[in-house]
Amino acid sequence: SSKLQSNATFWYSESFYRREIFDKAAINYLKSYKKYPKGEKAPDALFKLADSLAHLEKDQEACSMLAKLESEFPNRSVDSMHRAREISDKLHCK
Numbered sequence: 001s002s003k004l005q006s007n008a009t010f011w012y013s014e015s016f017y018r019r020e021i022f023d024k025a026a027i028n029y030l031k032s033y034k035k036y037p038k039g040e041k042a043p044d045a046l047f048k049l050a051d052s053l054a055h056l057e058k059d060q061e062a063c064s065m066l067a068k069l070e071s072e073f074p075n076r077s078v079d080s081m082h083r084a085r086e087i088s089d090k091l092h093c094k
Contacts, residue, residue: 006032006039010048017048026052043073047084054087063093 002008013028029049033042050065066088073080 006036006041009035010039010041010045013045013048017052020055022052022055026056037072043069043076043080046072047080050084051087054091059091059093063088063091066091066093 009028009032013025013032016022016025016028026049029045029052032039033045033049036042036045039045046065046069050062050069053059053062053065066084069076069084
């Protein structure tokens, strides 16, 4: 019931990402987002989910997550917007 639960689930996912275990990272970022869609780390979880999917060559799914990120969190940080745009351009998202 801790307010930090959202952060904890995000960082658990990040532990897989940092070890380049992108399939487990993607699964856990998705779980993190679904469990805490309004949590502090929700936009980061969606972004890292998209990035993990891109590493897995699941470009269409990655683009879908980037679109969801944009629609649900249009007022996120400039850095987040920039990083999402870079991936979107790389994947040729529509």
